[in-house]
Amino acid sequence: MAREERAMRTDVETRAGPDDHQSLRLWLRLLACTNLIETQVRQGLKAGYSTTLPRFDLMAQLDRAEEGLKMGELSRRMMVTGGNVTGITDMLEKEQLVVREPDSADRRAYRVRLTREGRRQFRRMAAEHERWVIELMDGLSRRQRDQLVELLGVLKTQLAHRTASPDPSNGKGANQ
Amino acid sequence: MAREERAMRTDVETRAGPDDHQSLRLWLRLLACTNLIETQVRQGLKAGYSTTLPRFDLMAQLDRAEEGLKMGELSRRMMVTGGNVTGITDMLEKEQLVVREPDSADRRAYRVRLTREGRRQFRRMAAEHERWVIELMDGLSRRQRDQLVELLGVLKTQLAHRTASPDPSNGKGANQ
DNA sequence: TATTGTTATACTCTATAACTATA
């Protein structure tokens, strides 16, 4: 009988040597924590809802956009190229969790929206997702979590400046 | 002429609402920071070395193992199933960056090692990788980085307990 | 001409499962 292989990408920090630089250790630790949590979340989404993180992400974007979003807007928000959004939307539409509706102002465009079932399912997922996260984080004190949120906020701001737009002058817009 | 689509997975935090729970905000922020950095690193590895993070990871494991590692050991350390390690190793071997050598003690097994060229290239990559990371982190003060390393250490420890081995009694070992 | 979205293609990473050769 076949062996069941099971593996989860989790602790990349094993590749840090003992005398590595502080920033490198920080990065590997950051990555390790993220992978540990992400693995759990992915498995939860798959086991409980047969869905994936990008699908969850797309639905999350729509959940906060009553009037729906155009494909290009989804693409930008998810930071993913247009073709991918088409693919994910196709799947979700086939499962009747989202619909494409014609955009009244631009006949090239659609507005993608959650269906009622889609919204219902997303809310359920999101609530459970939050419970997972809360549980995963509960080894930290409230104060420690606050500190982390704060420090990561600083880091994120710094990173955004460095990474956001390699060439903002290139305002080609949309799907890019 | 075709439009060049470019996208980087970066800021997932856009999916957080204003009144979300603290742990959820922490998680989304963690994910955002990691994605921002990871995107940069991936691009750097691709642009400068035509390689990927998993390949880098495998080479990093080997760099710290003078006598090489068996496939199963690589699999465990990288937290990836055996088939994947075979595939990545195949590619690296074809490029003469690693070699499989017969294991003297077990004729079923190989020891995978970096070639001289592989080690040379890895060291070069690793040095540049570290420079990228240092630069990405340098918006934080030394003290802030220390705090982060510390707090993430706590988090990681907690997570490891929760996630490490779903069933440690199952000592089937190896490729699993 | 430029933009919106789709299609087609290709590649990497991943898991599952069956298979082989040794142990």
Add this chain to the structure above:
DNA sequence: TATAGTTATAGAGTATAACAATA
């Protein structure tokens, strides 16, 4: 029987690039 590693397969996610319809 169990383990080491491979092979085969399948699927998701991603990017690139060309395309049709509309602006």
